[in-house]
Amino acid sequence: MTQIQEKITELHASLPEGVELVAVSKFHPAEAIKEAYDAGQRIFGESRVQEFLQKIDVLPSDIRWHFIGHLQTNKVKMLMGKTAMIESVDSDRLLRLIDMESQKAGVTTRVLMQVHVAKEETKFGFYPEELLDFFRNREFETLKATHICGIMGMASNTDNKERVRADFREIRNTFVEILKIAPDLRGFETVSMGMSGDWPLAVEEGSTLVRVGTAIFGARDYSK
Numbered sequence: 001m002t003q004i005q006e007k008i009t010e011l012h013a014s015l016p017e018g019v020e021l022v023a024v025s026k027f028h029p030a031e032a033i034k035e036a037y038d039a040g041q042r043i044f045g046e047s048r049v050q051e052f053l054q055k056i057d058v059l060p061s062d063i064r065w066h067f068i069g070h071l072q073t074n075k076v077k078m079l080m081g082k083t084a085m086i087e088s089v090d091s092d093r094l095l096r097l098i099d100m101e102s103q104k105a106g107v108t109t110r111v112l113m114q115v116h117v118a119k120e121e122t123k124f125g126f127y128p129e130e131l132l133d134f135f136r137n138r139e140f141e142t143l144k145a146t147h148i149c150g151i152m153g154m155a156s157n158t159d160n161k162e163r164v165r166a167d168f169r170e171i172r173n174t175f176v177e178i179l180k181i182a183p184d185l186r187g188f189e190t191v192s193m194g195m196s197g198d199w200p201l202a203v204e205e206g207s208t209l210v211r212v213g214t215a216i217f218g219a220r221d222y223s224k
C-alpha cells in the first residue's frame, strides 16, 4: 500500500457512519488521485476549473467531483454536468448563474451554500443571517435546475480549539435554523465542515462531509 492509500484507509476507518470523505486533490497530480481511487475513495475535491477539467478527462468516470473553490462567474458554464456538487456557492449572483447555465445545459446541479463564520476577512460566503433571510424569503423556490443540498463552511484558521469548535457549532446551528425556517426543503442534509487540521472536531460538532487534502496527499506545491 502506498502512503496515500494508507491515509485513505485510515480515514475511512476513523469516520463514523454517515460522515463522508471528500479527498481534496487540488494541486496534486492525477496519479495521486488514482492511488486514492484504488484504495476505494470516490469523492474528490478540486478548486480550480482548468485543473479540474484536465483531471476528469484522464480519471475514472465514476469519481464524484466536488468543486470547493471560489468560482468565478465566467467559468460556471464549463462546470455544467461535470460535478457531483458545487460546495462553494458564495453569492446570490453565482447561484442564479448556476441555475441559468444548468437549465441551458439540461442538467440539475447540486450545490451547497457557503456560510462565512470564520474571523478572517478573506473568506468567501454568506453570513449566517443572510443565509437565513434567503430561506425565510423562500428564494430557493425560484430555482429551476439547482438543488441546494446543504451548507459548507470553514472554521477560523487558528490553533485555538475552542474558537474552532465555536465556529463549527455556528455552522451546524445555521443548518438547523434553516431547516426550522423551511422544514419542507427536500434533500437538505449536508453539513460540509472539517479539513486536515480540524476534521475530528468538526465531526464531533455534527459534520456529515469532511474535506481533507494535506493529511492524505501531503503539502501542496502552490508554484504549480
Ligand SMILES: *Cc1c(COP(=O)(O)O)cnc(C)c1O
Pocket (backbone or CB within 6 Å): 024, 026, 047, 068, 069, 195, 196, 197, 211, 212, 213, 214, 215
Ligand atoms: C484546500 C481546501 C480544503 C483542504 O484543506 P487541507 O487543510 O489540505 O485538508 C478543504 N476545504 C476547502 C474549501 C479548501 O479550499
